[in-house]
Amino acid sequence: MKRIISVAKYDLKMMLKTKEVLFWNIAFPIILMLLFSAIFGGSGTITIDIGILDQDHSDMSQLIIDVFNQTNVTNIVILKDNQSLYDKLSKHELDAYIIIPRGTGKNITTGFQAELKVYIDNSDPNVADISTGIIKSILDGFNSRTRSMFEEYIKNSGVFNQTMLEHMRAYAEAIKAKYKPVKGTERIQYKEFILTGIIGYGFLFSSMVTATASIVNERKSGTLKRLMLTPIKPIEILLGKTFGALFSTLLYTFLVLAIGIPLLQPKIHLLIPDLTIVVILGSLSGIVIGLIISAIFRTTEGASGFAIIIGIFLQWFIGIWFPLEMLPPYLRQLTNYIPMAYALDVVRAILLYGDTILIHLTETLYLTIFVVILYTLGSIVLSKMLKTIEV
C-alpha cells in the first residue's frame, strides 16, 4: 500500500508542479466555463417563451394566438395536447403556458366572458414577473380592441345612449385570465449547466489524458525503467497512477466549484458525498480508457495524441457544453455508450436538482460495472506491457 501511495503522491506532486498541466487541466476549463457563461448566460433583449394549448380550435382562439404571435417579445410554441404541456412544464422548457379552453370563441362572440388558464413558470421570479406582465398587457390590448369594436357596433346601432355605453365599457372584458404560478424544481440557467458540465471536462482531461500521459511520459523519460527495478509490482504502479489521476480530478472538481460558485452564483445543491462518489466513478471510467490507450500505442507521441483527440471528440458527446437533447437522434444514440455521459448526467442531477445517488442507481450501477470490467482488462494488458518493457 505504501508503494501505491508513493506513486500516487508523487504523480500528483509532479502534476501540480508542471505549469502546462495546471493550465490545460485546471485554468483552461475554468476560463472556458466563465467565457461560455458570459456569452450564453447573460441577459440581452428579453423575449419570453409561451406555450399555447388551443382546446377550442375556433376562429376566435386562432385570433388570440395571432395576437400573441404579433408581438416581438414572445416566442410562441403551439402545444398539441395536455401531455406535451405537462412535459415542457416539468422540464421548465418555457416561461409560461396558456390554455385556451373549449368554448372560448363561442363565449366571446355571444357576449360572455371567456377565461384563459395561464401558468407562469416561477423558477426565476424575475422572469415570472416579466412573463406575467407581458401576457397581461397582450390580453389587455386584445380586450381593448374588442371593446372598441363593440363600442363601434353599439354606436352604429343607435340603441344605447352615452351613459349606458360608459357602464358597459366598465364591464366589458372579453377575456379574463387566471394566473397560476408553477412551483417545483427550478429551471436551469446556462451558467448552472456549464458549471456542472465543466466537471465532466475533468473526466476527459484530468482523468483520461492525465492517466495516459503519466504512463507514456515515464516510458519516454526512462523513469519507468527505474520504477521496474524497484520491488514495486506492475499492478501497484497502475493503482498508484490511478489514484494520482483520481485525486487530480477530485481536486479539479472542487476547485471548479470553489471558483464557479462565488463567481457565477448558481443555484445548486452541494451533496458532497453523493457528488464525490459519482465524480470518482466518472473519473475512473476516464482513467481506465487512458491507461488502455497508453498500453495499446507503441510510441508516447501516438498515445498522448490519441488520448487528446479522444478527449476533444468526446467533450461534444457527454453533455459538457450543451444538452445532449440538442444532438440529432443518430448521434444521441452514440452517447448511450459513453460512460462519462452517464456520470455527468448524474452529477447534474445531484447538483441541480438535489437528487441523491440512490435515485440514479441504474446509471451508477452501469458505471461501476463498466469501470470494474475495463479496469480488470486494462490491468492485465498494462501489467503485461510493464513486465516486458524493453527500452
Add this chain to the structure above:
Amino acid sequence: MYAIETIDVVKYYGKAKVLDNVSLKVYEGEIYGLLGPNGAGKSTLIEIILGLRSMDSGEIKIFGESITSRKFNKRIIGYVPQEHLLYDNLTGLDNIKYFAGLYGVKSTEFKKRLNTLKEFLGLDEELLKKDVSKMSGGQKRRIALATSLISNPKLVIMDEPTTGLDPNIRREFWHLITELNDKGITILLTTHYMEEADELCDRVSIINKGKILATGTPQELKKTYGGVESLIIKMRSKFIETAKTILEPYTPVVISEDSIRIQGLTERDIPEVRSKLEGAGIWVDGFEIRRPSLDDVFINLTGRRLESE
C-alpha cells in the same frame, strides 16, 4: 558465493546476436568492470541482469538466487543508469523520498539513511531542495546515486557512471565508488574509459561484439595481452623524419608530430638511443617509458583502439 554469475547468456535483436554465450562471475565485495566500445553489448547485459530485458538462453544468479525465481529480492540491487533517470520536476529530496517509498524504507530508517548519504555524497540542504531540472550533470549523478543507495543495496550496478562528466567530477565520482566499495558493497560497472577501469576495478572483462574476450585484474590483462614496455622519444617536429631513419633498426613508429615510439626498449636503452640521435645533430626534448595499458590490451585483442570509438 558470487554476487553475480551469468552462465552462457545469449541475446538476439532480430537476427543479430548481441550477446554470445556471455559467462562471468563477480565476486562479493569487488569492483568489476565491463570494458568495451559502444555497441559491445555492455548495457544489454546489464539490463538482462536487472531483469529489464529477457534473454534468449542462459542463466543469471544474483547472490546465488536466479533472477527469474520468485524468491529473488530486488531490494539488494541498486542501479545507477547511464542517463540520470530522475523526475526532473521534483526536488532532489523528493526523488530520494520517492524511491525510498518504493523500496519500502520506513520513515525513521529513511532519516538515518538520508543523513548517512548526505555526508557520504556531500548532499547539502540547498541541493536537496533544488529541482532536478536545475541541477548540473554531477549533481544529478549524485542524486541518482542517492536514490540507488537509499535501499541499502548489497550490489550496485552502474552503467557508464561517469560518461558526460568533466574530468574533475569524474575523479570525485571515482572516489565515491571506491568509498562505497570500502563499505562492503559489490560494484559492477560498465565503462569505455580505460583509465576508469584501470583505476577503479579489481577485475575487468573486455567485451566486444557481444563476446567476453578476456577477464582478469588490470595488471593480469596488461601482462598477458598488453605487450612490452615502449620508449617514447620527444623532439622537434623537423627532426622526426631523420630520427626515424637513424632508428630504423628498432622499428620506430611515429605516434605524433613530435614523438616516436619504440616497442621493447627500456630505461637502460636510453643512453644508446640518445647518443645515436645527438651524433646526427638531433636534440632530444625528452624520454618517457610507457608501460602497457588497457588500451594496449584492447588493441591487441581486437586490433583497434577503444577510446577513439
